[in-house]
Amino acid sequence: MLIYLTEYLVTFSSGFHVFSSLTFRAVMSFLTSFFLSLWIGPLIITLLKKKSIRQVTRTEGPESHFIKNGTPTMGGIIILISIIVSVLIWGNPLNLYVCCVLFILISYGIIGFIDDYLKVKDINSQGLLPRWKYILQSVIALFLCSIMYFFGKDTPTTALVLPFFKNIIPQSGILYFLLTYFVIVGTSNAVNLTDGLDGLVIMPIIFIVAAFSLVAWATSNLQYSEYLHIPYLKHAKELVVFCTAISGSGLGFLWFNTYPAQIFMGDIGSLALGGALGTIAVLLRQEFLLLIMGGVFVIETLSVILQILFFKLRGHRIFHMAPIHHHYELKGCPEPRIIIRFWIITLALVFVGLVTLKAR
Template sequence: MIFLINKYLNFKTFTFISFRIIFSLLTSFFINLFIGPYIISYFKKLQKFQVIRTDGPIKHFDKNNTPTMGGVFIIISICISTFLYCDLNNIYIWYVLAIILGYGLIGLLDDYKKIKFNNSTGLKISYKFFLLSIIAIFIIYIMYSEKNNNISIELIIPFYTSIPVKINYFYVFFSYFVIVGTSNGVNLTDGLDGLAIMPVILLSFGFGLIAYFSSDINLSSYINISYSEKANELSVLCGAIVGSGLGFLWFNTYPAKIFMGDVGSLSLGGALGIISILLHQELLLLIMGGVFVFETMSVILQIIYFKIRKKRIFKMAPIHHHYEIKGLSEPLITIRFWIISFILLLLGIISLRIHDAV
């Protein structure tokens, strides 16, 4: 939209990347502030309340009357800001939007089934993974087709100063696990008020910086990251995610007025996964998104250990519930996870220029 305005009115200032990043962030933030109360009120009238796990912490039953599916207005604000400020001729934007909308629909179906049948199960895990996989594989296929089947792909190794590693055909499978894994990692983390959205905001901010630097051949060389002319528009989209996340956090802080639901967590996680692939920063995602990795691994370890030893490592998984059952307050757990996320963001940024110290 902003490029269309410039075409007819010649407002070149509006097309500057810094302008578009800031206004994309502010627009998505204020959209959420405006539509949030209406959506919360509407979902309350429809009785679209969060279904609480029967085997979860007892305190969570106090949240029975809290609306869910708040990810709907997250997606709305991201899409509006993207259409307003991004160059829609950039194919990278459509890859990310396809994941956001596709995974959002799967999450919406999952949330709807939970509410309709009044249980916390929703879609069967196998069916959910199948749907997530179909979309991820489809997007990956299009990405490689657009590159004329050139599957020699770079993998940037953080803290490593040599040239990027070529992993060729393995990259196809690796990309799949990044998208689906990140999506489910955010989904598992979304268990306490405000817990998942702040790491999403910080990670989006970090990727926004990298996207901005990647689109400049001099900056990308200086920071030792892959140069990509198309990456600049990802910084605008990341700005939209940051702004939308902050706007959602306005209503999601303890005590939450609304939860994002699977419609929000699956779409945001998938978006972060595809952005990391487009920037060739999949391993950096593991560092900066360490909270999601930590939460996911706690579930995997709990399942494996229980099957082998018939005992549990944690009182409950994901691990934030473990600390909750041990007696830590929900806000305390959430803030500490935020602090960890911020530290991991700094470590990720440092890793880009670690060779200065060598």
């Protein structure tokens, strides 16, 4: 909102121009969300403990996780508050791209809240029935698809960017709905599946949105978008502020979520962040880039799918437990080692993705 105040103040002094600078706003967005999450973190943890909002561990999960019973959950509230406040202060809340990501962040956060609340209320790890979760996610995603397609039909905002094909950027047409739907809903659930160890999911998200902040900056610059052969999206620059807000809030949350965790993200955080990440990728027309950078999320999801398919078709499991991070736990790999290695893999994939972007 300060961007509007700056337009008024600059009439009195040109020195206020700095507040409208994208670089300045991006850095301040990061710092605001980071320190805000550090400030409200202990308050939220204390409140959740008083309300007895604690983690309910799956009985069929690894035995080492039983010790985590009683750790406060719904920590995603810290992340969402920090992001929303930071974006409203330093971003342009009337920007269509910002509105789209905020819509998914909040609506998917509400679904996650309902899921977490039912788990705590019923003292059961089941929570919201999967079919209702997917139905709600699907309705919201399809509604957003319709809005985005209505405003961007036959423009670069609905173009299909293909890896390694510099001069081929066709219009996606009806495929836009299918691709957008699967990216938003799929990323949301993939992040949710990955969120099984202390700090496992938040650092990959920080790495990926940091990379997407660079992509958003490049795609909103005519010169760099032409150089990289990606669609020029003028209004995508506000996503830089949004991405840095996610990075800052995530880093602040990691302060409390690192092993051994003082608080868990819960579905309120994982569903919302996954949905927001997918939406950012769709708005930037970089769905395939997300597929590369989010390779850890893809592997985690595939491990669950393969586990179910093999058990139904062959009657046996190919992993000790799915998602795959539990498989390594049961093989005796210490939890901190799994977490750090997944972080390293994601960082490597982020660099691979950025190189792929240049290789187009």
